[in-house]
Amino acid sequence: MTLSCALTFDFDAMSVWLGSYKARNPSMVSRGEFGAIAVPRILDLLKKHELPGTFCIPGHTALAYPDIVKRIRDEGHEITHHGWVHENPADFDEAGERANIDKGLEALHKAAGVRPKGYRSPSWDFSERTIKILLDYGFSYDSSLMGSDFIPYYARIDDRFDDKTPYHFGPNVDLVELPVAWVMDDFPHFEFVDKDTYGLSASTKVEEIWTDEFDYAHRNIPGGLFNVTMHPQVIGRGHRLMMLKRLINTFKSRDGVTFSTMGAYVDQWRANNPLDKWLKSGAPQAQNACGRDGL
Numbered sequence: 001m002t003l004s005c006a007l008t009f010d011f012d013a014m015s016v017w018l019g020s021y022k023a024r025n026p027s028m029v030s031r032g033e034f035g036a037i038a039v040p041r042i043l044d045l046l047k048k049h050e051l052p053g054t055f056c057i058p059g060h061t062a063l064a065y066p067d068i069v070k071r072i073r074d075e076g077h078e079i080t081h082h083g084w085v086h087e088n089p090a091d092f093d094e095a096g097e098r099a100n101i102d103k104g105l106e107a108l109h110k111a112a113g114v115r116p117k118g119y120r121s122p123s124w125d126f127s128e129r130t131i132k133i134l135l136d137y138g139f140s141y142d143s144s145l146m147g148s149d150f151i152p153y154y155a156r157i158d159d160r161f162d163d164k165t166p167y168h169f170g171p172n173v174d175l176v177e178l179p180v181a182w183v184m185d186d187f188p189h190f191e192f193v194d195k196d197t198y199g200l201s202a203s204t205k206v207e208e209i210w211t212d213e214f215d216y217a218h219r220n221i222p223g224g225l226f227n228v229t230m231h232p233q234v235i236g237r238g239h240r241l242m243m244l245k246r247l248i249n250t251f252k253s254r255d256g257v258t259f260s261t262m263g264a265y266v267d268q269w270r271a272n273n274p275l276d277k278w279l280k281s282g283a284p285q286a287q288n289a290c291g292r293d294g295l
């Protein structure tokens, strides 16, 4: 068994500033434009190393930069749904949340004729309905939740929770979850957003963290996925791209490592872990694994 590595790039461009940060300050919004400068640099790096990438792209970005989205597609990388304009799904009612999924799909289709099979929510935010909606739209996987580190699991619907009653686990459904983590995301490490995020870390610190996470997974989680989230407008700065290049060389130097898109990894994981079989595997996320519902 090998460790797989998914290099994922959330090409948010201006959408993160408009949708998540509600910015209308042209200078703040312009930070997103750097993403369009950085993506070609990243594509060149991936091509040099013959590595597949996964690009999570909001509809707003796809309409702003269709030629870049086409290049991502043409160079063989995966494109996933990443919302419409980096909105929080929980800020909308069900019709609004579905409309945002539709707008994202339509934009990716218009820009590059792509119909993604994966989804990553903007800022990893969910509503209580999100998993059900993703199932309705036929998505194969999501990569927004944090219930594990390197081991995928099947997502659940209808969990119920508050601070007064025991946690209620709902049933697992046929949607694979590829977990994420803030420590594995370049944005909080590096970005500076007034009163919100004080990143600006030295790249060597992040390199140390990600290398040790990788080596832990490599030694202990056979068949797992090292899923790292980067943003072109963040990782595309010179010193950080130099870090990424060093990390790629480090990862490639370890025995038995394969690089995969999220979608290709999910196809393989599903084949090895069909839902019925997985429910009996004793995985902690399996609703019926321990008969502990409500305990």
Ligand SMILES: [Zn+2]
Pocket (backbone or CB within 6 Å): 010, 011, 012, 016, 082, 086, 122, 123
């Ligand atoms: Zn994003």
